[in-house]
Amino acid sequence: MDPALLAELRGPAWARLSTLASRNTLTAAEAEEFLLLYRSASKDLSRIQTVAPDSEVSIRLSNIIHRSRMQLTGVPLGLRGSLVQFWVVSLPAALYSLRWMFLGVFVFFVGLSVLTTVWALYTPGALESFGTEEMRRQLAEEDFVDYYFEHPSGFFTVGVWANNAWIAVQWVALGILGFPVILGLIVNAVNVGLSGAVMFEFGHGAEFFRYILPHGIPEITCILIAAAAGLKIFVSWVVPGPLPRRAALARAARSLITVALGLVVLLFLSGIIEGFVTPSALPDVVRIGIGAALTVGIVVYAIVLGRPALLAGDTGDLSEDRAGYQVVAVD
Known part of the structure; x- marks a missing residue:
């Protein structure tokens, strides 16, 4: 698998995920879309890291996934x-x-x-x-x-x-x-x-x-x-x-x-x-x-x-x- 080719094919979906991850609130439709994009991007990251863990694509997608994960679990538990x-x-x-x-x-x-x-x-x-x-x-x-x-x-x-x-x-x-x-x-x-x-x-x-x-x-x-x-x-x-x-x-x-x-x-x-x-x-x-x-x-x-x-x-x-x-x- 070529990370650059995957980035070209999946780039728009990753960009959309990054956009949704930066928002404070999401509509019901956006939240559903966000979850689907997050799961798909996580699988993409796993595939990339098996063949090119040090690549630029891996770094960029890792950061997007990280910010998305924070969006999903951003509510603190409290003491x-x-x-x-x-x-x-x-x-x-x-x-x-x-x-x-x-x-x-x-x-x-x-x-x-x-x-x-x-x-x-x-x-x-x-x-x-x-x-x-x-x-x-x-x-x-x-x-x-x-x-x-x-x-x-x-x-x-x-x-x-x-x-x-x-x-x-x-x-x-x-x-x-x-x-x-x-x-x-x-x-x-x-x-x-x-x-x-x-x-x-x-x-x-x-x-x-x-x-x-x-x-x-x-x-x-x-x-x-x-x-x-x-x-x-x-x-x-x-x-x-x-x-x-x-x-x-x-x-x-x-x-x-x-x-x-x-x-x-x-x-x-x-x-x-x-x-x-x-x-x-x-x-x-x-x-x-x-x-x-x-x-x-x-x-x-x-x-x-x-x-x-x-x-x-x-x-x-x-x-x-x-x-x-x-x-x-x-x-």
Whole structure:
């Protein structure tokens, strides 16, 4: 297909579309004509970009399509509508799109944590490298549990939330590099495994689970979601698929920053559990159940709202009029 020939044949229709896109109001007949011209021009642009994405014709038609798209979606949602769109459509769609990446990250993290615990317990001299026997005993018999009682619950909640939210945002933002997320997963998994090994070494394995599970289930889930989001951004850059590399990266980054924003709120709920529920006198089954309920809620939220949104084509990305239509630029 020759773009110049197509431009000559379709030029009048494109010019008419450009004229209608510049008007503030349209009659019923003009609106119907506008929609037909927009659909036709979009197909023309798709055909041109497959053979000559850097051509002058592609640039000109991209701009016409972009202005037409703004005409179609120019009515803002408003604050309330934007919040509803974020929580009901964009965030669950972005979370659901991460399901397989999250599963891989989860298996890797939990597997490495368990292997580290087993290795440290049954490898002679391994725990000695973690610290002296006196230091390890201090951690197992006092420090591990005292950590949850050192500060007032409100202060502790805010501190934990700020730290975890910062980690989550970093892992999503640094996902483009790949290795910071992988390194972070390894370091945190090994730390959890070694802490568990020390607790088991001195017969406090039950306390390890009693104090780490209530908040740890939702907290680790959220952190692993952040890791999955970061790694998906990395994969979109390395394996862009049918899109140009830069376009694929931009789309993934916009969609998955949505996840980072949502995790800030979800981690606050986890922080409340760590500050108020974990050190409480509630029965273990209740404390752990609260954390498990939050995690199940996140999973159900992502599936029930995210699956239909994703099937409808929403990935958590901005709308095209806000994200910017793919306009080809020539250097």
